[in-house]
Amino acid sequence: MTTFCSDKLQKITTPFYYYDSVLLEETLNEVKKREAAYSNYEVHYAVKANANNTILQKIQQKGFGADCVSGGEILAAIEAGFSPNKIVFAGVGKSDWEINVGLDQNIFCFNVESIPELLVINELATAKQKKASIAIRLNPDVKADTHANISTGQKETKFGIYFEDMDKVLDVLRTCDAIELIGIHFHIGSQILKMDNFVSLCQRINQIQDHLEQVGVQLKHINVGGGLGINYTDPEQDPIPNFADYFAVFNTHLHLRDTQKLHFELGRSIVAQCGSLISKVLYIKEGVNKKFAILDAGMTELIRPALYQAYHKIENISNPQEEYEEYDVVGPICESSDVFNKNVKLNVAKRGDLIAIRSAGAYGEVMASGYNCRTLPKSYFSEEV
Numbered sequence: 001m002t003t004f005c006s007d008k009l010q011k012i013t014t015p016f017y018y019y020d021s022v023l024l025e026e027t028l029n030e031v032k033k034r035e036a037a038y039s040n041y042e043v044h045y046a047v048k049a050n051a052n053n054t055i056l057q058k059i060q061q062k063g064f065g066a067d068c069v070s071g072g073e074i075l076a077a078i079e080a081g082f083s084p085n086k087i088v089f090a091g092v093g094k095s096d097w098e099i100n101v102g103l104d105q106n107i108f109c110f111n112v113e114s115i116p117e118l119l120v121i122n123e124l125a126t127a128k129q130k131k132a133s134i135a136i137r138l139n140p141d142v143k144a145d146t147h148a149n150i151s152t153g154q155k156e157t158k159f160g161i162y163f164e165d166m167d168k169v170l171d172v173l174r175t176c177d178a179i180e181l182i183g184i185h186f187h188i189g190s191q192i193l194k195m196d197n198f199v200s201l202c203q204r205i206n207q208i209q210d211h212l213e214q215v216g217v218q219l220k221h222i223n224v225g226g227g228l229g230i231n232y233t234d235p236e237q238d239p240i241p242n243f244a245d246y247f248a249v250f251n252t253h254l255h256l257r258d259t260q261k262l263h264f265e266l267g268r269s270i271v272a273q274c275g276s277l278i279s280k281v282l283y284i285k286e287g288v289n290k291k292f293a294i295l296d297a298g299m300t301e302l303i304r305p306a307l308y309q310a311y312h313k314i315e316n317i318s319n320p321q322e323e324y325e326e327y328d329v330v331g332p333i334c335e336s337s338d339v340f341n342k343n344v345k346l347n348v349a350k351r352g353d354l355i356a357i358r359s360a361g362a363y364g365e366v367m368a369s370g371y372n373c374r375t376l377p378k379s380y381f382s383e384e385v
């Protein structure tokens with residue numbers, strides 16, 4: 001559980017990201033322990049959740065692989081020490097230079113999302129006299145009970161190839177000498193808390209595997225992506241997600257063949273709870289029927305509330321003893337969507353108070369922008385302050 005030393009944090013220029021290294025370490029140890037219960041499971045950290053170099057190093061040092069969605073992420077992962085043979089590379093729009101980065105670094109696997117991409121990888125690998133290992137990202141048409149903007153596994157999202165097209169893919173693959181098909185890949189969405197969604201994914205994969213075996217295709221690797229959700233409402237209640245239950249779902253419902261390896265790509269569940277955005281109250285402004293707490297952080301530092309109506313717990317860490325009052329907590333950016341939340345119960349706030357926006361370690365710092373000519377936020381780790 002993260003505790004804040006407001007005296008020390010008060011001295012740092014706001015807004016900034018604060019990472020609880022102890023919680024991150026405990027979370028990583030828990031994933032490792034639960035993963036180790038199954039000899040054939042391999043977890044790749046989804047770099048897009050948080051590509052902060054110190055975070056990447058801490059995760060890499062525990063021996064995890066990396067899941068990348070751009071050439072820049074591959075380079076960031078390698079710079080932080082991730083081993084290329086544990087890097088997987090997904091994305092619907094891989095540029096030629098990004099594919100070449102993957103080929104030059106000899107990454108473990110390209111997760112391919114379309115037939116035209118397959119042909120380009122084959123061409124670029126041929127030019128380098130290399131063989132690219134690939135998995136086909138299949139769209140399982142499985143529902144994820146989450147926000148529409150972070151749901152990826154249903155028909156007519158841009159991600160993946162429909163299973164009905166798999167025979168076509170296999171035909172094309174027979175003409176691609178510079179490609180080896182090693183697996184199939186899935187990712188149904190993010191912030192998924194209903195284990196039933198993952199059960200449905202397993203059942204779908206079982207059908208797909210049966211079909212592939214009937215047409216003579218045997219695969220060494222199944223990759224089920226990421227998506228395990230976290231408790232945004234009450235981070236103290238669940239600082240570490242239930243990885244044991246999550247892995248157990250796949251052990252129970254997915255029929256892996258004897259020599260098959262199962263890969264996971266976890267992002268949010270690993271890094272979300274260890275991070276908070278720390279900001280100062282600039283002004284308390286009286287509205288007609290409400291009060292606004294105007295912060296020096298806004299959607300430029302944390303865009304999730306504006307982008308997908310995401311909920312983050314907000315706390316006044318300067319005055320934990322004060323009684324509560326309701327505020328609309330807003331940022332300084334010139335957009336009406338720059339609101340962290342409305343009718344938030346905070347300990348009575350005044351100019352200069354420190355506000356912690358919790359569970360911001362995933363899709364927070366990494367999505368920061370320079371809109372309104374703002375500077376990108378700095379980050380600090382608990383051992384530094």
Ligand SMILES: *Cc1c(COP(=O)(O)O)cnc(C)c1O
Pocket residue numbers: 046048049067069090187189190191225226227228265266267268269362
């Ligand atoms: C975003 C993403 C992930 C990670 O999702 P989380 O919800 O953060 O666990 C994994 N795989 C792919 C392909 C992704 O795009």
